[in-house]
Amino acid sequence: MMQMHTTPEGLIEVAASGTVTEEDYERLTPQIHAALDQHARLRMLADLSRMEGVSPSGVKEDVKLALSRLGDLSRFERVAVLTDGGVVRALSKAGGALIPGVDVELFEPGQRQQALAWLDAGE
Numbered sequence: 182m183m184q185m186h187t188t189p190e191g192l193i194e195v196a197a198s199g200t201v202t203e204e205d206y207e208r209l210t211p212q213i214h215a216a217l218d219q220h221a222r223l224r225m226l227a228d229l230s231r232m233e234g235v236s237p238s239g240v241k242e243d244v245k246l247a248l249s250r251l252g253d254l255s256r257f258e259r260v261a262v263l264t265d266g267g268v269v270r271a272l273s274k275a276g277g278a279l280i281p282g283v284d285v286e287l288f289e290p291g292q293r294q295q296a297l298a299w300l301d302a303g304e
Contacts, residue, residue, distance in 0.1 A: 185209050191220035192300065198231035206242030213246065217253050224300045228263040230290035255282045261296035262287050 183205040186194045193216055195209075216223060235243065247254065260283060288296040 183209055185212050187212065187216045191216070191223045193223055193225045194228070195225065196228040196231075199233050201232060201235045201239045203236065203238035203242045206239060206246060210242075210246055214250070217250060217256065221256065223257050225257055225260045226263070226293075226296055226300060227260065228290075228293070230263050230265060232266070257283050259284045259286070259300050261300050263290050263293060263296060265290055
């Protein structure tokens with residue numbers, strides 16, 4: 182399951198738990214598009230600490246979402262990822278390295294306040 186909230190200041194907060202599915206992406210995609218349409222620059226806090234995995238159809242939707250707004254990905258100034266999982270940690274770092282101009286920082290699940298402070302420091 183995935184949930185998303187966007188603040189008026191352009192902070193997107195995403196929380197994932199259990200197995201993320203195609204339906205999760207289908208539900209969140211319009212919200213992500215709306216945030217991109219409303220804000221010139223965005224920051225994201227992704228809490229993946231309770232995520233157990235992504236279904237194959239979820240992976241397909243994730244790639245589809247990224248490709249549909251490929252030119253907009255650099256508008257994410259900073260992305261903070263809360264995770265303790267090795268695979269999620271490695272994928273988050275690799276994904277950040279592939280998007281020029283986007284700072285990705287990884288935090289332990291209990292470091293939410295530090296992650297938010299890091300996101301705010303980039304303003």
